[in-house]
Amino acid sequence: MHTSSRNTGKVHAPFIYDPERKKVWAKAALYGYDFWKKYCYVNKISFIEDGVIEVAVDAKSEKALSLHHQWGIKNGLDDTDIKILNEREISRIEPNLRCPAALLCKKDASVNYGQITQMLADQVCDKNKLVRMVTCAKVVNIKYKETSKQPIVLEYLDVLEKSKKELNCNFLINASGSNSINILNKTKIDHFYQDLFFRGEYWVAPPKYDNLTSHSIYSVPQFQQFPFLDPHWIIRSNGKREIGPNACPVLSPYGYDNLANAKEFLPKMYRLMIKKDRMVNKTLFKRELFDLVSKEALSSISKRYMINRVKRFLPIIEPKDFKIRGTAGIRSAIVDKNGNFVSYPIFILQRDILHILNYNSPGATGAFPISYAIVFKLIDKGILKKYKEDKSDTNNPFDAKLINACRNEININFACL
Numbered sequence: 001m002h003t004s005s006r007n008t009g010k011v012h013a014p015f016i017y018d019p020e021r022k023k024v025w026a027k028a029a030l031y032g033y034d035f036w037k038k039y040c041y042v043n044k045i046s047f048i049e050d051g052v053i054e055v056a057v058d059a060k061s062e063k064a065l066s067l068h069h070q071w072g073i074k075n076g077l078d079d080t081d082i083k084i085l086n087e088r089e090i091s092r093i094e095p096n097l098r099c100p101a102a103l104l105c106k107k108d109a110s111v112n113y114g115q116i117t118q119m120l121a122d123q124v125c126d127k128n129k130l131v132r133m134v135t136c137a138k139v140v141n142i143k144y145k146e147t148s149k150q151p152i153v154l155e156y157l158d159v160l161e162k163s164k165k166e167l168n169c170n171f172l173i174n175a176s177g178s179n180s181i182n183i184l185n186k187t188k189i190d191h192f193y194q195d196l197f198f199r200g201e202y203w204v205a206p207p208k209y210d211n212l213t214s215h216s217i218y219s220v221p222q223f224q225q226f227p228f229l230d231p232h233w234i235i236r237s238n239g240k241r242e243i244g245p246n247a248c249p250v251l252s253p254y255g256y257d258n259l260a261n262a263k264e265f266l267p268k269m270y271r272l273m274i275k276k277d278r279m280v281n282k283t284l285f286k287r288e289l290f291d292l293v294s295k296e297a298l299s300s301i302s303k304r305y306m307i308n309r310v311k312r313f314l315p316i317i318e319p320k321d322f323k324i325r326g327t328a329g330i331r332s333a334i335v336d337k338n339g340n341f342v343s344y345p346i347f348i349l350q351r352d353i354l355h356i357l358n359y360n361s362p363g364a365t366g367a368f369p370i371s372y373a374i375v376f377k378l379i380d381k382g383i384l385k386k387y388k389e390d391k392s393d394t395n396n397p398f399d400a401k402l403i404n405a406c407r408n409e410i411n412i413n414f415a416c417l
């Protein structure tokens with residue numbers, strides 16, 4: 001229902017991730033492509049290998065292109081997958097594009113992550129009945145019952161029956177997306193992380209624009225120090241074209257509409273002014289972030305402003321032709337104790353609970369590799385039993401080489417609080 005079904009649907013190639021600072025994301029994206037390709041093939045789901053073009057709109061971003069080319073190679077892309085193009089080469093491949101230089105990456109694909117997530121859920125529940133999904137249930141509290149064999153008590157609201165219920169377990173993984181800090185806070189541990197929410201909005205292009213390009217087009221982000229890309233020209237896996245996402249600041253992980261944001265206004269202001277989120281103020285009043293936020297907020301209010309950000313490199317499009325909004329998704333960006341955005345996923349192991357925070361883009365691309373890396377780490381720590389490959393498991397389409405790459409190359413750290 002949330003971010004996994006409300007995103008751009010790209011299987012991202014790892015060329016915008018610094019191989020040193022964002023190694024985990026880079027490797028997860030690299031192997032994520034192979035996992036999704038195989039998964040979609042076996043399950044007959046669309047996996048459109050349509051590639052992506054990153055365009056430079058000025059001299060500064062031209063420099064970024066060559067850096068991204070180097071990063072792509074260092075992160076494991078083959079040099080036949082990624083190439084810098086000059087103006088002539090661009091106009092041969094994409095005649096409607098206008099830019100002095102671009103980076104073409106063939107190893108980038110389009111999928112429908114919502115459809116995939118639904119299929120995965122059905123499959124794990126069907127199989128041997130080892131997994132049970134509890135849906136329409138909102139976790140409202142986490143407690144410890146020390147004397148119990150399964151000491152973690154998850155208190156939840158059964159939304160349909162409107163009653164409170166409990167689930168007991170001996171190990172818990174908090175992978176609740178943009179709401180993860182809220183769940184972490186229910187365990188009452190002291191930590192310094194705070195979250196800010198940004199709504200990524202889209203506009204659907206009319207069918208007459210379906211043949212404008214054969215690739216999705218991204219521009220080099222203007223504010224590269226922040227974890228957001230500029231709105232792009234997107235080809236969806238169903239062939240539709242869209243523009244987005246922007247990153248409009250909102251007040252809640254579910255602030256899709258004005259009512260949801262209005263409800264959060266007073267509590268959030270209280271926390272910002274009086275309570276713990278004071279550090280976030282330091283972030284909000286940084287000049288560059290202020291510039292970025294104003295620009296993104298304007299993109300939310302003014303369709304023309306947002307479409308014109310793409311029109312810079314695709315001049316043929318006209319804002320008046322975009323009449324339908326796409327499905328918006330919300331990311332929570334985590335801020336550390338110095339008021340800086342954290343650019344990587346955070347894993348906190350606290351007693352018998354693993355919290356996953358800041359699981360942002362390319363989170364959907366990297367979902368399988370990161371999940372394997374987490375499981376292997378839990379095995380190494382003796383928390384899970386040793387993994388035995390089940391040769392009779394015909395539902396698992398992945399070969400051992402790919403799975404072992406996740407074990408050996410995606411080195412995630414569990415922070416302990």
Ligand SMILES: Cc1cc2nc3c(=O)[nH]c(=O)nc-3n(C[C@H](O)[C@H](O)[C@H](O)COP(=O)(O)OP(=O)(O)OC[C@H]3O[C@@H](n4cnc5c(N)ncnc54)[C@H](O)[C@@H]3O)c2cc1C
Pocket residue numbers: 001002003004005006007008009010011012137138139140175176177178179183199200201245328329330331359360361362363364365366
């Ligand atoms: C606009 C946008 C575009 C993006 N585009 C891409 C892209 O093209 N490619 C890519 O790889 N990544 C993309 N991402 C990132 C990617 O979508 C996310 O990293 C990923 O989907 C996060 O998955 P998740 O399971 O952590 O969160 P979610 O999919 O949000 O799942 C969290 C789940 O936790 C549940 N939950 C939360 N609180 C509670 C509670 N109290 N009780 C019970 N359940 C609870 C929610 O109901 C939800 O089902 C994009 C993100 C955004 C916002």
